[in-house]
C-alpha cells in the first residue's frame with residue numbers, strides 16, 4: 001500500500017501534517033476519527049489496514065443508533081502517523097482547517113466469510129467490512145457497506161449490539177478531543193498563538 005496520493009495532494013512542509021508513519025501503537029490495529037473543520041465540517045474515519053490508514057469522510061459523523069446510516073465518502077489512504085495529528089492545516093493548503101482527534105482506540109476485524117474471518121483488505125475490496133471498535137466514545141460493532149463504487153460512497157452503520165444506543169448522540173454531546181480535551185476553537189487559538 002502507498003500513500004503517494006496523500007503526498008501528491010499536499011505540500012507537507014507548509015501544511016504541518018505528518019509525512020509518514022511515526023511510532024507503532026501496540027499490537028492491535030488502530031482507528032481514529034478526526035473532526036475536521038475544513039470548507040465543510042466533517043468527521044474523517046480512519047482504520048489501520050496493511051500499514052496505512054484507510055479513510056472515509058463522514059459529513060454527519062458516526063451514530064450510535066443502528067437505524068442511522070451515515071454516508072461515508074472514501075478518501076485517499078493516509079500514513080499511520082496521521083492518527084496522532086491534531087492542529088491546524090493552513091487555509092491555503094489542501095484540506096485547510098482545524099483537525100481534532102474526536103475518538104481513537106484499537107479495533108478488530110470481525111468480517112466473516114464462508115471460510116471464517118475475511119482479511120480486512122479483501123473485505124474492503126468486496127465492499128463490506130465489519131469492525132469492532134474499542135474507542136473512548138464509540139464501542140462495539142460497526143459496518144462499512146459500499147453503495148457506489150464509482151463515487152466511493154459507503155454507509156457507516158452501528159451494529160445492533162450492547163453498545164448500540166439510540167438516545168446517545170456523541171457527535172453533539174461530546175465534541176472535544178479525546179487526546180487533549182480541547183475544542184476546535186481552542187486548537188485553532190493555541191496554534192495561532194504558537195502554544
Ligand code: MN
Nearest residue numbers: 036044057095
Ligand atoms: Mn478531512
